[in-house]
Amino acid sequence: xxxxxxxxxxxxxxxxxxxxxxxxxxxxxxxxxxxxxxxxxxxxxxxxxxxxxxxxxxxxxxxxxxxxxxxxxxxxxxxxxxxxxxxxxxxxxxxxxxxxxxxxxxxxxxxxxxxxxxxxxxxxxxxxxxxxxxxxxxxxxxxxxxxxxxxxxxxxxxxxxxxxxxxxxxxxxxxxxxxxxxxxxxxxxxxxxxxxxxxxxxxxxxxxxxxxxxxxxxxxxxxxxxxxxxxxxxxxxxxxxxxxxxxxx
Ligand code: PGA
Numbered sequence: 001x002x003x004x005x006x007x008x009x010x011x012x013x014x015x016x017x018x019x020x021x022x023x024x025x026x027x028x029x030x031x032x033x034x035x036x037x038x039x040x041x042x043x044x045x046x047x048x049x050x051x052x053x054x055x056x057x058x059x060x061x062x063x064x065x066x067x068x069x070x071x072x073x074x075x076x077x078x079x080x081x082x083x084x085x086x087x088x089x090x091x092x093x094x095x096x097x098x099x100x101x102x103x104x105x106x107x108x109x110x111x112x113x114x115x116x117x118x119x120x121x122x123x124x125x126x127x128x129x130x131x132x133x134x135x136x137x138x139x140x141x142x143x144x145x146x147x148x149x150x151x152x153x154x155x156x157x158x159x160x161x162x163x164x165x166x167x168x169x170x171x172x173x174x175x176x177x178x179x180x181x182x183x184x185x186x187x188x189x190x191x192x193x194x195x196x197x198x199x200x201x202x203x204x205x206x207x208x209x210x211x212x213x214x215x216x217x218x219x220x221x222x223x224x225x226x227x228x229x230x231x232x233x234x235x236x237x238x239x240x241x242x243x244x245x246x247x248x249x
Contacts, residue, residue, distance in 0.1 A: 013042025
């Protein structure tokens with residue numbers, strides 16, 4: 001695991017973008033795994049700028065988003081489809097046919113999970129997966145208690161997650177109680193992973209996930225076992241970590 005501590009959110013976003021840009025320059029047909037949330041917004045702005053400046057192209061890139069709410073129409077302003085469209089896809093030259101999400105509207109959500117995993121496999125797996133981390137240590141919507149062998153599947157959202165994400169909905173009660181998420185095993189199969197975290201409130205969980213016991217109660221802790229993990233932390237999110245091992249980073 002490589003840990004980079006950035007001086008602020010802008011620096012974290014720029015460092016992450018540089019890694020993605022490097023990947024895309026090396027392999028134009030990269031398959032990316034992408035998160036939603038507030039953490040990757042700066043990264044997405046940098047990628048849009050790089051694409052606009054013709055430093056990179058997404059014409060041959062495929063993207064697989066980590067998760068989607070169950071039951072929300074793709075066109076719903078609060079869906080992750082809409083989020084990605086508004087924050088990234090509208091500003092880059094990606095082809096619509098190369099954008100993939102788990103199908104939160106499928107009649108059979110169980111099958112939809114398995115279908116998503118086979119689709120990732122059919123595209124030769126994820127070259128690079130970007131992750132954020134939840135306050136409770138979730139990655140994707142793999143909430144505490146998720147099995148390390150889990151595949152893409154339907155999950156129930158914890159109250160803490162529902163509170164954290166309620167801001168994306170007109171009314172808190174509009175927020176779905178379930179989502180479909182890449183599983184932890186699906187995530188661990190990505191050839192490279194970049195984990196991003198920003199803000200002081202993530203600091204305790206970042207420390208626990210990266211230096212604590214590998215446990216289902218902090219799902220992100222499984223990332224300690226990944227062979228090619230780069231963690232990029234905004235300074236504030238690294239506060240507790242630096243208190244433990246100040247010389248290593
Ligand atoms: P955030 O969410 O980027 O909005 O903090 C991260 C997550 O819940 O995985």
